[in-house]
Amino acid sequence: MADRLPPIAFDELNEDQKVAAQAIIDGPRGAVYGPFVPLLRSPELMGHAQRMGEYLRYRSAIGVRLSELAILVTARAWNQQVEWAIHAPIAAQMGIPPDVINAIARREQPEGMLVDEAVVHAFCVELHRDKQVSDHTYGEALALFGEQGVVDLMGLNGYYTLLAMVMNTARTEVPPSTAAPLPE
Template sequence: MRVWTTIAVLILATSMNASAQNRMPPIPADKMTNDQKKALEDFLAARGTPTGPWVALLRSPDVMTRARALSDYLRFKSVLPPRLSEFVILMTARHWTQQYEWNAHYQLAMTGGLKPDVAKAIAEGRRPEHMAEDEEILYNFCMELHRNQSVSDVTYARAVSKFGEQGVIDTVSLTGYYVMISMILNTARTPLPEGVTPALAPFPR
């Protein structure tokens, strides 16, 4: 019963909040496969009602379940504290101009201790001023990875010195995971919640 109630709520919320361009709204109950129903049940037990990328990810239930497990580690168990993990997520959202991702993580970054002026600079596509040392190291690392698809020896050495090899792998994995989420959201054209204004201007092309 809980699954069917959740599906009804999802469909109603989407019909009220989504723009017409939403390519992957919630799947109607009578269209779900058994694997999708099982993935939804597992998600409900672990996190509650799926929103955002999870609505689209239900199209591939095994990917949804495995992505949730990776997300649980990267968000809550990695060696990076919330201030830094959310900083990495915001940089990724900005690189992909992913409005939903930015909106979902901006307040988490503030709660984690990231300074508003640092987030504002990221949103505007600028290098933040007055970053903490660990933020500057992560900024250089992530920006090189996004822009150059590689990391210089100097930048790599600073990251390993500060965060260790596990921290470097956690950072790369966090970045890569949210690149995937950005791609899913951009492909699905997942809309922002109703009444939310997009925070990111498109980059010039």
């Protein structure tokens, strides 16, 4: 299937798009890729989204390792190949074991997770599957991460759901990756 909203050459961008693109290029991402390619059609939305994402991905109260785990569960819930291609290798670099990553890809319950990983996984799975989180799982997350951590975890799920919806609709091209694609 063809990419519905493919990349636009920088010299073809309007002034608002150039400003929004340059903000991403100058930030920790270093380039306009993935969800920001289709979002560039709405530069103000893209600007707000990228600032939220920058916080959630790089500075959330639960830390990068657990944020990457939450992103993988969200990517799997939405069958989002671009998120998976980008974030599965990052999750592995941050210390999420390959067996955990592979189990998430197969929609299986991972074994051998650390306590904080198991709580994040349960929280994210429940939120995507049940559209809410049980009292038990919420209590575990609250005890481990505090209120800010729980809110950031909800934010990670919501933000990466937004990006998954954008890329699934736009049919954003999957970048080269060391990660195997998500199975059907």
